[in-house]
Amino acid sequence: MQSERSSYDAVVVGAGHNGLTAAAYLARAGLSVLVLERLPHVGGAAVSAKAFPGREARLSRYSYLVSLMPEQLMRDLDLSVDLVSRHTASYTPTLRDGVPFGLLVERPEGEATRASFAALTGSEAEYDAWRRFYADVEALAEVVAPTLMQPLPTDREIRARADERTWRELVEEPIGRAIRSRFADPTVQGVVGTDALIGTFASLDDPSLVQNRCFLYHLIGNGTGEWRVPVGGMGAVTGALERAARAAGAEIHTGAGVAAIRDGADGAEVTWHDGRTQHTVVARTVLAGVAPWVLEFLLGRPATAATKPSGSQLKINLLLDRLPRLRSGADPAVAFAGTLHLNEDLGQVEAAYAEAAAGRVPSVLPGEVYCHSLTDDSILGADAGTGVQTLTYFGLHTPAELFQADPTAKERAVAAAIASIDQHLAEPLMSVVARDGDGNPCIEAKTPPEIEADLAMPGGHIFHGDLDWPWAPHRVLLDTPARRWGVATDLDSVLLCGSGARRGGAVSGLGGHNAAQAVLEARS
Secondary structure, three states: OOOOOOEEEEEEEOOEHHHHHHHHHHHHOOOOEEEEOOOOOOEOOOOEEEOOOOOOOEEEOOOOOEOOOOHHHHHHOOOOOOEEOOOEEEEEEEEEOOEEEEEEEEOOOOHHHHHHHHHHHOOOHHHHHHHHHHHHHHHHHHHHHHHOOOOOOEHHHHHHHOOHHHHHHHHHOOHHHHHHHHOOOHHHHHHHHHHHOOOOOOOOOOOOOHHHHHHHHHHOHHHOOOOEEEOOOHHHHHHHHHHHHHHOOOEEEOOOEEEEEEEEOOEEEEEEEOOOOEEEEEEEEEEEOOOHHHHHHHOOOOOOHHHOOOOEEEEEEEEEOOOOOEOOOOOHHHHOOOEEEEOOOHHHHHHHHHHHHOOOOOOOOOEEEEOHHHOOHHHHHHHOOOOOEEEEEEEEEEEHHHHHHOOOHHHHHHHHHHHHHHOOEOOOHHHOEOEOOOOOEOEEEEOHHHHHHHHOOHHHOOOOOOOOOOOEOOOOOOOOHHHHOOOEOOOOOEEEOOOOOOOOOOOOOHHHHHHHHHHHHHHO
8 A cells, every 4th residue: 555645754663552652642743644564453462363263252462461551641642441450469379288378469458368468478477568568669659650751850860759778679789689578478579579570581689680670660550550451452452542543644554564764864764565565755753663673674784683682471372161260269250360370489480580591491380370351351252251261371481592492392381381270270271271163272372482473573572672760870861852752763863662662661652652752842
């Protein structure tokens, strides 16, 4: 499809949620905007799809929950998306001396949560420590969250408003130190620590503090850190963004693979192909929703294997005839409604990291399970109300290199994931897995290399690379709109607008919002 004109104020490369956010803001401001998407649909990783032949359930196939997207952004763009709280925050089945227990955290926390901590740990001291720690984290989140849609603050500005102990524990020292200091029980320690490891391959004691940055992003959304389920699945989020962008006048082309971006005196030239014909348009500004590593290719520069990001997650989507029974006797509708933590005691998590770092699939695989259909059964289609449920497994410490080096690694990792669930069930998981229209089990697994193949995310890294702090070092020059908003490249005509921008990562729209604000500030 030929674009409607030969030049635009802005060309957005990639129609993921950030690209659509940028397009909506810019088009609403009266700019001419062209969005080019390689895939035949918009949404990138934030999509809903029928994963199993003959079954109507639409799963959030890649990304699956929303926390970081600011409510202000949703109001700005009039997004009609319903985000629903889960009545269970988490449930962690454990075995102590062969006896099944379970640690329940309600939302909001109540007496059942306090009693659960006491039953597992022998006193209420650990729950009191839990409440103090998360009150401290929330206090920092309340400082940081309002800045995410503003020009970058400096570290000094944030530190001046933060509690000194919390700043030291979360920003200056490896978070493993704080976890061991604050908590005594290994299960509680591990549950706290896993927020630092989702999509991040690191020890909790890594001196780089990449795990600390991951932890912070998982807990600062809207000042509360609550992760909510989008009614209709993740595709409802990007569907609303697409409608907002088109209604404002943005031109969106799918099946449009960008081949090159060339910097010029008055902007940039973008070359793309629709499968039949090559096209070239000129833009005053190009907003890159692709990973920075991919952008280097498009700019005609070498992007080496040494600088390529590496993702670290195993994603498994399942459809069940019904929820399985738990050995602990907990109600499955309660246990599976939130985040179900598996093999995530602190020692298990660190042992798994050591094995994976040595090039082996962890023998005991840590992971988390989510049942979104308990919160939103609309995604089940005709199966709603029949007992059928979705299940999503997200495995930690499964870096891309494991699967690139060993063709059997995926099969072993999936088997380890199922085993991690089965040890806490009163019946095998596979005995309740539904069958698709061809009679095959409804189970779909995605490794980082497969995510890269599907979505062009280098290394299958869900954040497009390691996360940065959501503020600027005080010594850094913030002398241009692009630098002030954390979206600069080394070219004035090209900005980052995806997860690779500072304050990118997760389904937030922040990369898109901040790139759009940089464009508008530069034009004012």
